Amino acid sequence: MLELRAAFQGIFEDALLQEMEEVCKLKTYQAGDVLIDFGATIKAMPILLTGVIKILREDFDAGELLLYFLEKGDSCALSIDCCIGHKTSEIRAQADSLTRVAFVPNYYIDQWMVKYPSWRNFILASYSNRFEELLSALDNIAFLQMDVRILNYLKEQQKLRGTDLLQITHQEIANDLNTSRVVVSRLLKSLENQAYISLQRNNIHMLKK
DNA sequence: ACATTAAGTGATT
């Protein structure tokens, strides 16, 4: 499995990589596929090899709210917690693009913690990264106006997708930010007037770097 | 040509 090597060469020691190749299951997801849904129990810990996954929190009524994105090499601390504690998922994980994921069976998560320093570091770093992302998500929601939130969102997409031309609808943005499409359309229009972006149907062109 | 979906807008809360 060259994919595992490609993603973790130099991060995990060879012995661990070999073990991973033996026990991990690889899966492919299309954009929009749900990997883990609210209330699901998880029997294996996902590690993202390629693509982007978004992590969403369920709202009290019906909506969803985007917490953060996972990129190559990332895992989700919430899923680890879920695996080890045998709890149900508090979040939904949904593929945002074509995605390859390695699943580590429950049993090995613990085992490797004592066996491989690089694995322990990976898990700890993962917790730390997710925690930081969670804080910044909280800051966004609590302290920033919707227009700034939208601009941050667009910049993140730009970075994640590696392109200035974002194929996305106003409705999709509204869903992720848990607001209404009308509000998104208005604020995007104002961003366009300020020359941050240009708008066409189904896509947004980022202008300022 | 018609239906469907995305986006724009004024008015109101």
Add this chain to the structure above:
DNA sequence: AATCACTTAATGT
């Protein structure tokens, strides 16, 4: 910032 009620524009069949 949200909602309503509509209009306009782009796209699919």
